[in-house]
Amino acid sequence: MHHPGNVFVVSAPSGAGKSTLVQRLVQSVPSLVFSISFTTRKPRPGEVDGRDYFFVSDATFDAMIREGGLVEWVQVYGHRYGTGRDWLKEVLASGQDVLLDIETTGAMNLRRAIPDACMIFILPPSAASLELRLRSRGKDSDEQIAIRMKHARHEMELYSAYDYLVMNDDLELAYRQFESIVYATRARRERMAPAAQRILEGF
Amino acid sequence: MHHPGNVFVVSAPSGAGKSTLVQRLVQSVPSLVFSISFTTRKPRPGEVDGRDYFFVSDATFDAMIREGGLVEWVQVYGHRYGTGRDWLKEVLASGQDVLLDIETTGAMNLRRAIPDACMIFILPPSAASLELRLRSRGKDSDEQIAIRMKHARHEMELYSAYDYLVMNDDLELAYRQFESIVYATRARRERMAPAAQRILEGF
Numbered sequence: 424m425h426h427p428g429n430v431f432v433v434s435a436p437s438g439a440g441k442s443t444l445v446q447r448l449v450q451s452v453p454s455l456v457f458s459i460s461f462t463t464r465k466p467r468p469g470e471v472d473g474r475d476y477f478f479v480s481d482a483t484f485d486a487m488i489r490e491g492g493l494v495e496w497v498q499v500y501g502h503r504y505g506t507g508r509d510w511l512k513e514v515l516a517s518g519q520d521v522l523l524d525i526e527t528t529g530a531m532n533l534r535r536a537i538p539d540a541c542m543i544f545i546l547p548p549s550a551a552s553l554e555l556r557l558r559s560r561g562k563d564s565d566e567q568i569a570i571r572m573k574h575a576r577h578e579m580e581l582y583s584a585y586d587y588l589v590m591n592d593d594l595e596l597a598y599r600q601f602e603s604i605v606y607a608t609r610a611r612r613e614r615m616a617p618a619a620q621r622i623l624e625g626f
Numbered sequence: 627m628h629h630p631g632n633v634f635v636v637s638a639p640s641g642a643g644k645s646t647l648v649q650r651l652v653q654s655v656p657s658l659v660f661s662i663s664f665t666t667r668k669p670r671p672g673e674v675d676g677r678d679y680f681f682v683s684d685a686t687f688d689a690m691i692r693e694g695g696l697v698e699w700v701q702v703y704g705h706r707y708g709t710g711r712d713w714l715k716e717v718l719a720s721g722q723d724v725l726l727d728i729e730t731t732g733a734m735n736l737r738r739a740i741p742d743a744c745m746i747f748i749l750p751p752s753a754a755s756l757e758l759r760l761r762s763r764g765k766d767s768d769e770q771i772a773i774r775m776k777h778a779r780h781e782m783e784l785y786s787a788y789d790y791l792v793m794n795d796d797l798e799l800a801y802r803q804f805e806s807i808v809y810a811t812r813a814r815r816e817r818m819a820p821a822a823q824r825i826l827e828g829f
Binding site for chain 2 (some may be wrong): 451489495513544546547548549550551575576580582583585586587588589590599600602603605606607608609610611612615616618619623625626
C-alpha cells in the first residue's frame, strides 16, 4: 500500500490509559484521523455506529474478507474486528495521517500490510499499577481482573515489535511523548525528501 | 562509543534560522546539553570562551587529535573545529542528551563515530528566502552573499544523510517539530526496551 500520509498504530494492555491519550491526540493534532474499525460484535450501551465502530453482520464481514476489503482483521473472544482498506487508502491519499487503535495481534498483521507504519506501545508503569487501575474502575470481578492481567501480559510480551514505547506514569509527560512521535514522524527524511529536493533545485 | 544518552546533531545552511531554534530548544527541554566545540580560530567580538567555543591554540588542537581527544573535527576556511570526546562521554554517561550544532562535513564524521546519532537538518523554505534572510541581516557584501549561497547549496546537497528534515517556514511549527524529534527519540524502543522488560517481568 503506497501512500503519502503516515499510519500510526497504538496498542496497550487494557488499563494503561491508552484511550485518554488517543482522544486527546486526535482532538489536538491537525490532519490526524482516527480509524474506525469494522466489527461483528453488537454495540454496547452508549456505543454509536460510525463513531465507535462500524457494526456489521457476519455475512458482511465475510464478504469484506473475501473481496480484500480489510487491511487486517482479527478474532477476539468470538468477535471479529478489522480495518477497512478503501477508507484508509482515501484518507492517506488526501495527505492526512491515520491513527489506528488496535490490539497487538491486529497490529502485527497491519505491520505486514503496511511495513512503514509507525508502531507505538503504551506501557503501564508496572504490573501492580495496572492492576490497581483496573480495580479502581470497579467494573470487573476478581476473576475478570485475573483474566485481564493475563491478557495484559500477553500484550506486553509483544512490546519489542513496536517502534516507540511510551511510559504512562505521568500523563502530561506521556502525552507530550505521544504527540511528539506524530510530529517527529512528519519530519522524517522519507517524508520530507521530495520537498528538500525541490528546495535544493532552486539553488 | 556506547552510551545511555542520545546524541542529536543539527545542521543547516547559514541563514536557515538554526541558531534561534537551537537556543530555544536548549532552554526548553530538560536534560539536553549543548555541546561546545573546540576551535583554533580567534574569538569574535562578543564570543566567550567556554560558552560559544573552547578557544585553543593550534598546538593544543594537534595534541587533541593525536591523543584521540576529538570525536570529530573539520577544517573550515583555515580554522579547525572539533567535538571533545571526554566531555561528550561524561554527559552521555550521566543519562543526559547532547545536542551538537555542526556543519555537514563534521556531521558526516560524527555519524561514523556515533552511528545511532539522531541527525536533524533545518531546511530554508526556498533558496530565494534564504538569500533574502542573508541580505536582510545586512552583514554581508554581495560577493559574500554569493559565497554563502554557494556554500548553502553544498550543505543542502547532504540533506539525504540526515534522519529528519525540519522546514523552517513557520517558526512555531518548525520549533514544534524540532522539539518533537527530541521527545520522540527518548521514547524509541531501543532506549525504552530495558524499562519495558522490567515491567514485563513484574507480570
